[in-house]
Amino acid sequence: MTVSPNLRPVSSDPEALRRRLAARFDLALHDVQIGATTFRVLKVRDSNVLLEAILPEVFARDERLPYWADVWSSSVELARWCLEEADLQGKRILEIGCGLGLAGIAAAHAGACVTLSDYDRDALAFAEFNAATNLSPSRASGVRLLYLDWRDLPSLQPFDMIIGADVAYERSSFNALIDVLRKLLKPSGVALLTEPDRTIGADFFVMIVEHGFQISTTARPVVWEGRTNTINRVLLWHDEVA
Numbered sequence: 001m002t003v004s005p006n007l008r009p010v011s012s013d014p015e016a017l018r019r020r021l022a023a024r025f026d027l028a029l030h031d032v033q034i035g036a037t038t039f040r041v042l043k044v045r046d047s048n049v050l051l052e053a054i055l056p057e058v059f060a061r062d063e064r065l066p067y068w069a070d071v072w073s074s075s076v077e078l079a080r081w082c083l084e085e086a087d088l089q090g091k092r093i094l095e096i097g098c099g100l101g102l103a104g105i106a107a108a109h110a111g112a113c114v115t116l117s118d119y120d121r122d123a124l125a126f127a128e129f130n131a132a133t134n135l136s137p138s139r140a141s142g143v144r145l146l147y148l149d150w151r152d153l154p155s156l157q158p159f160d161m162i163i164g165a166d167v168a169y170e171r172s173s174f175n176a177l178i179d180v181l182r183k184l185l186k187p188s189g190v191a192l193l194t195e196p197d198r199t200i201g202a203d204f205f206v207m208i209v210e211h212g213f214q215i216s217t218t219a220r221p222v223v224w225e226g227r228t229n230t231i232n233r234v235l236l237w238h239d240e241v242a
Contacts, residue, residue: 006147006154007115010140014132018042021125030071034080034106039134041100042126044069067166068099068123073224075099075165077231078194079106082163086192088112091160094184096148096177097167101127107163108139115159117148150176158184162191168204177204178211181236190237197230205234212239 095104
């Protein structure tokens with residue numbers, strides 16, 4: 001592991017951050033209702049614009065696509081899980097592939113000390129703004145931002161919990177994702193993952209059991225933007241804890 005110089009606090013000047021984002025993106029605010037709590041999420045108005053702007057040589061390097069720029073039903077369910085069901089008070093939590101930051105922000109709202117991480121620096125900028133504007137100053141002060149490449153993990157104290165929404169979508173990243181869970185989750189820790197009901201996600205969870213983890217899976221219908229999606233909620237822990 002390498003020591004990460006990229007762990008940093010949330011900006012105390014979200015308006016300056018919004019101006020920098022507005023200079024590069026067409027922005028929109030999207031209200032996400034989780035129980036009695038409404039989160040106002042800043043996002044890219046049309047993520048297809050970002051998709052069309054990707055240069056072939058950039059895509060060829062690591063096949064990175066701007067999935068971070070949308071609010072997905074998996075992240076809505078993970079946010080609800082964090083806010084309404086999980087006991088997160090005082091826990092150190094890492095959100096992997098945080099995108100716009102919704103689930104991690106919900107975890108911070110529930111009293112966790114959260115590190116929002118992503119491989120895309122633009123995603124981290126949006127997540128930073130959303131954390132600064134959706135959390136009280138005291139809650140936001142417990143949030144950190146981390147540029148995280150799963151293939152080159154920094155030296156970090158393992159977390160009580162790792163959360164992630166829709167992170168098992170590329171087979172080529174499976175081994176790196178397992179490394180994240182093995183190295184950055186405490187031996188006594190648990191991971192909360194939400195995934196759409198699709199074959200590639202099921203294949204990942206078969207693989208991770210083979211690498212020494214236990215899982216418990218439940219399916220939940222999630223209504224988002226007028227559609228009902230089946231989201232698999234996966235609780236995951238190290239096998240030796242069982």
